[in-house]
Amino acid sequence: MGSDVNLTCRLCGHKHRPIRLAPGERALCARCSTVMATEGRFGPEAALVFSITGLILALPAALLPFVIAGKLGDERVCRLFTGVGALWDNGMRTLAVLVFLCGALLPVALLGAMAVLHVPACLKWHTVNIPSLPRIVHILEHWAFPEVQVLAVLIALIKLGGLVDLTVGPGFWCYCAMAVSLVLAQRSFNSELCDPAPVPCRTDAAP
């Protein structure tokens, strides 16, 4: 990245000269102290690893049973999309779409977008210049809520404990692992990749 490239704080708009960060170090805005860039503790490949792990876990999370509920001999298997389907059948289609987007589709899309951003840099391929992709990642970050869904399921399990017999299925554990992978990928995500620089994951030393 050239020294003429500035880092602009997203909250206060203050411009800074880029600096080189050591692993685990964060660059704070000199004016409002917002974290502007981080250098992942586990190296530049960590975000890619966590993104791919999350993507792999998304498939069993979607297909395997989340929770198996039983009452008086009747058994019901609940998967990731069972609630979405129930809302859809109930006539609440907009709500069903919202739950589907925020709980399933957008987290996977976010993992995919982060993986696409990191693959060329980590594997030393040609940098894929998709100018809108970093912006897409930023938007997806605001609408992907898998950790909230995990908490909601845990609350539901505690709430229903005395009402029905519950067995937590492997799908739920895969979903939890996917949510953790997503959080770790986001924490390792290097925003410097947003700039199609020849040497990503690093910033130039401050003059």
Add this chain to the structure above:
Amino acid sequence: MNLRFSPVRFKSNSTAAALAVAAAVMLVPANLLPVLSTETSGYNRSDTIFSGTVELWRQGLWVIATIVFTASICIPLFKLAGLGWLLLSVRHGCPHDSRRLTRTFAVVDFVGRWSMLDVFLAAFLTGLVQFGEFSSVQARSGIVAFAAAVVLTVLATHAFDPRVLWPTPAKVSPNTSRP
């Protein structure tokens, strides 16, 4: 001290204000209408967000009740109050404490997602508890209004431009600082 403040981008912040007002309006039916109805062995019960929280508390699930109360009642109100404060500060032209206002915006931006807890909870319970006449749970119209309020507050936060809280940045700037 002669500080120049950025010209307020009315489009951005008026959009944020409109969305925040819409969210406040949607919070009224969200809190008055039932969000879930439960049928257990012929006994029907409909709960609003607040009555559901009270019921959890009565059952001795205090931690869960506190989490649900915080996510479904406190956070939406905090977000609207925070956005209102930010918008009023910008409207009055000269934010007194830009750093504190920016931190408020960052907190409002961060906590917003947790309001979706009740929506996911209703979706999951509706999908799981379907045992015919023995036990069933149905989502009710209040949850649609609540989801709309949550989405509108998130959109309002996105529409707000926090840079207007600060004076126009200097052309030549210092380096970033390390913690």
